[in-house]
Amino acid sequence: MEKTFRLNDILALERQTRTNLINSIGGFKSVGLVGTQNKLGQTNLSIFSSIVHIGAHPPLIGLIFRPGNPMRDTLANILETGFYTINHIHEGILSQAHQTSAHYPVNQSEFEAVGLTPSYTESIPVPFVAESKIQIGVQFKEILEITSNNTQLVIGEIVFIKVPENCLGTDGFVHLDKVNTLTCSGLDAYHSTNTIDRFSYAKPNKDLTSLLSNG
C-alpha cells in the first residue's frame, strides 16, 4: 500500500512531522562536520547535512544555511576568516558528531563540549577534526540568497584535501566505504553503505560495464 500527499496534505501536517517527512523524502544526504573559528580564535564545530557538489573545474562545494543557531555562528565565522573545513563522519565519532547540533553558548567550543580534537594545517586558519579520516579545507567564494525561504547557499573552493591512500583510486575516485564514511537521512538518522557497482560512462546503444575492478 502507498500513501500519497498533495501540497495541502503536506501543509496540514503537524510541524515536526512535516519537518521529518520533507527532510527525509529527498534521499540519503552528504553529512559532515563543519569547522570554523572567529578572529579571536574561538572555534566552532557543527554538523551539516546539506553539503552539495557544485563543480570540479574549479573545485567547488556548497552548503545550505538556514537561519538560527548554531548555523549562524558558523556562517559568521566563515565570513570573518574566509575559510571553513568539512570533515567526514565515521561510526567511531558519530554520537559526538550528532551532539554538535546542540545549541551551545557561542563562547563554548563544540570541539571541547563533545570531545573532538581540533587540528590545523599551514595557511588554513580554521580547525579540522583530527578524528576524521577525510578532511576538506574550503575557502569562501560566494553567498546566494534563496528568497523562497530566506536560506543561503554558501559556495567555497576546495583548497585542501586529506584522504587515506587506501581509499584513493588511481582514477581519482574516493572509495568512501573503505573509510566508513557515513551518510544521513532526515534530521537524525545515520547509515553505513555497501557498494553495489560503479558504471562506465553511459552512451546511447552501448551496454554499461562495471568499473569496480579498476580500483
Place this chain on the structure above:
Amino acid sequence: MEKTFRLNDILALERQTRTNLINSIGGFKSVGLVGTQNKLGQTNLSIFSSIVHIGAHPPLIGLIFRPGNPMRDTLANILETGFYTINHIHEGILSQAHQTSAHYPVNQSEFEAVGLTPSYTESIPVPFVAESKIQIGVQFKEILEITSNNTQLVIGEIVFIKVPENCLGTDGFVHLDKVNTLTCSGLDAYHSTNTIDRFSYAKPNKDLTSLLSNG
C-alpha cells in the same frame, strides 16, 4: 598513510582525475531520476546526484544544473511547464537509471530508450517513473545563478509525495532503507545502506538516546 592535496595539486590533476576526486570527496549524495516534458509532450528523464534539501516550511528541494546536455533539456522543460518529478532509485532499476545519463537526441525519450515507464497523476503535467517506489512532484519556484562556475540552483516546492506505507514512520520520518533507496558517490558509484542509529534532538549536557524503537 594519507595523501594531501593543496589547491595547486588539485588544479594540476588530469581533468578526469580531478572530476572523480572532487565529485566523490564531499560524501555520499542524494541521487534520483528527474522526469520532465516539454509543451509538445516530449518526455525526458535524467539522473541527478545534486539533490539538496532546502527547507520544510515551505517544503523546498534544490537541484544543481551544470551547463550542457542532458541537463539543458531538463532545465528547459522545467521552465516551460513549471513542474518536474524526482524519483528514487533502487537496485532493480539501477542500470536503467545510470543509462539516462547518455546523451540521447532531444526527440528521443530516455524513458523509452532505457526501458522505464512514465506515469502521471492529476494536475502535475510531467512524468513520474512508475518503477520508483518513492515519487516526488515538484513545482518550480526560483532559479539562482552561481557565478563561480556558471551553474544554476533550481529551487522547487514539493507538491506531491508517493511513498510506501511500510517505510513511513508515525513521526513522518521515511525509512529509505526499507524501500532500498540507493545513494551515490562520485559520477558513477551506487550504494545501498544500513541504518546505524537515529538519535534524539541534541541538547547541551544531555545524553543522546536512540529513536529507532519509535518507528
